[in-house]
Amino acid sequence: MGEEPRGDLDLAPLSASLHQYGVLIGARRIRPGDEAAASHSMRAGAASLERRRASGAARIVARRLLAELGWDADAPLMRDPSGAPVWPPGIVGSLAHDEEFAVAAAARAGRVVGLGVDVEPAELLPADLVNLVLLPVERKETRDDGVRQRLIFACKEAVYKAVNPLDGSVLEYADIETRLQEGGARLRDGRRLHLAALAAGRLVAAALAFEGFAARCPPDAAARADPS
Numbered sequence: 001m002g003e004e005p006r007g008d009l010d011l012a013p014l015s016a017s018l019h020q021y022g023v024l025i026g027a028r029r030i031r032p033g034d035e036a037a038a039s040h041s042m043r044a045g046a047a048s049l050e051r052r053r054a055s056g057a058a059r060i061v062a063r064r065l066l067a068e069l070g071w072d073a074d075a076p077l078m079r080d081p082s083g084a085p086v087w088p089p090g091i092v093g094s095l096a097h098d099e100e101f102a103v104a105a106a107a108r109a110g111r112v113v114g115l116g117v118d119v120e121p122a123e124l125l126p127a128d129l130v131n132l133v134l135l136p137v138e139r140k141e142t143r144d145d146g147v148r149q150r151l152i153f154a155c156k157e158a159v160y161k162a163v164n165p166l167d168g169s170v171l172e173y174a175d176i177e178t179r180l181q182e183g184g185a186r187l188r189d190g191r192r193l194h195l196a197a198l199a200a201g202r203l204v205a206a207a208l209a210f211e212g213f214a215a216r217c218p219p220d221a222a223a224r225a226d227p228s
Helices: 012-019 040-044 049-068 127-133 136-142 146-167 219-224
Strands: 023-029 091-097 101-108 112-121 176-179 184-187 192-199 202-210
Touching (some): 012 192, 012 202, 023 202, 049 091, 091 146, 101 112, 136 146, 146 192
Antiparallel strands (some): 023 101
8 A cells, every 4th residue: 555644543563464364454544625535425415524524534545445456446435325335346345434534444255255344542432331332251351441442342343344234233232242362253143253453543443254154153053152
């Protein structure tokens, strides 16, 4: 990727960990003018300038990744009825942004069949969300580290984005168990995803579903899943 202006996120460690799976990831500081790259539906709708600008920034990153993958860098990346980006055939990807940065991840469909990404400020997870977002085992793992708890929040958001387009699952936070040290997440039905995360100036998380994931585990298989 071309060098980004100073002040953008350094995702080099995360990029290196995702490279083995054929996943590209990039980030951009949201800046004036990025709204011109937002989808047509968002530009024509009632979205605020801030939302259009953030959406455009994410698409600027995504189109750069598409070019690296050998796809059309001018792909429209329209929004489906749920608001999710529509990727070109043969590509899986995800977009995310917070108030300052936009992130995109993309890969050729194949080994990776589902991909989700999220970005959050490196700040404490609000106290009123801790019990909603974290399972008891996750609260134990984070030891009341509010920033690490927010990283788990980002991981679960990324998992949702990876899974929902595959089978329409509407996951609650309690349906997802993360194991940051092991680099994985498990759904209530027993299915597993790979997690990669970065905690630096921002919290960035990527969730990968591999080939064969879309087949749901039968209830008895989920019940037999290793609880560790």
